[in-house]
Amino acid sequence: MSQLQRITIAPSQLQQDLIVLTPQQEHYLKRVLRLREGDRFIVMDGLGKWWLASLSKEQAQVSEELTVKTELPVEITLLVALPKGSGFDEVVRSCTELGVSCIAPVLSDRTLLNPSPQKLERWRRIAAEAAEQSERAFVPTILEPMAYSDAISNTTATHRYICEARGEHLYLKNLLTQTSEEIVIAIGPEGGWTDKELQLAVSFNFQPVSLGQRILRAVTAPLVALSLISAACEA
Ligand code: SAH
Numbered sequence: 702m703s704q705l706q707r708i709t710i711a712p713s714q715l716q717q718d719l720i721v722l723t724p725q726q727e728h729y730l731k732r733v734l735r736l737r738e739g740d741r742f743i744v745m746d747g748l749g750k751w752w753l754a755s756l757s758k759e760q761a762q763v764s765e766e767l768t769v770k771t772e773l774p775v776e777i778t779l780l781v782a783l784p785k786g787s788g789f790d791e792v793v794r795s796c797t798e799l800g801v802s803c804i805a806p807v808l809s810d811r812t813l814l815n816p817s818p819q820k821l822e823r824w825r826r827i828a829a830e831a832a833e834q835s836e837r838a839f840v841p842t843i844l845e846p847m848a849y850s851d852a853i854s855n856t857t858a859t860h861r862y863i864c865e866a867r868g869e870h871l872y873l874k875n876l877l878t879q880t881s882e883e884i885v886i887a888i889g890p891e892g893g894w895t896d897k898e899l900q901l902a903v904s905f906n907f908q909p910v911s912l913g914q915r916i917l918r919a920v921t922a923p924l925v926a927l928s929l930i931s932a933a934c935e936a
Pocket of ligand 1: 913
């Protein structure tokens with residue numbers, strides 16, 4: 702299956718075993734990928750389902766549902782303080798490849814950027830592309846940018862961590878077990894968290910953790926956190 706091309710559809714495009722293609726998808730399949738009628742490709746709904754499909758005129762015919770095993774056994778939500786410039790694009794792309802379930806862009810005390818609505822669309826597009834590229838079954842959810850206090854107070858995850866570059870904190874790797882099911886982990890901006898922000902997180906049962914002895918950039922820290930979690934949780 703791996704050499705077949707993949708496209709993501711909206712769940713409403715699937716009607717019984719027919720997929721109604723958008724003009725853009727039709728263009729992509731026929732003109733860009735040069736598929737012909739009868740050629741097969743993979744269709745994903747971004748919600749965990751994959752199907753094998755073949756191209757017909759303005760539609761595609763679904764032949765079978767496929768089983769995908771590319772998801773982590775743990776649901777990870779990243780709260781990421783928005784970094785400078787276009788740094789968040791790379792965070793979204795790499796974290797999608799690494800298996801994140803949900804990313805919440807957070808406006809913290811030291812966040813420099815208040816993003817435009819176009820940014821959110823762009824991040825969601827990047828997440829969809831990266832999910833397709835890395836053969837994920839799910840496209841991670843990218844939430845609208847939110848205030849730090851809302852992000853911290855609204856979580857329901859049982860395992861809650863906040864990454865802090867300075868001080869004596871337990872190494873994240875040593876706290877994880879294979880049975881962790883739902884994890885939320887917060888990463889600060891270039892200037893780090895303020896004491897007030899750390900205290901608020903602690904009051905909502907977030908445990909301050911270290912990602913190792915070096916000070917990582919705001920765009921590197923999420924990748925390290927996700928790699929440590931997947932190393933502990935993936936069989
Ligand atoms: N300017 C700050 C560092 C900010 S690094 C300082 O000098 O202290 C950006 C964010 O990445 C931090 O807020 C933290 O969440 C995370 N981070 C970077 N290195 C880390 C480490 N070694 N352990 C835990 N978190 C780290």
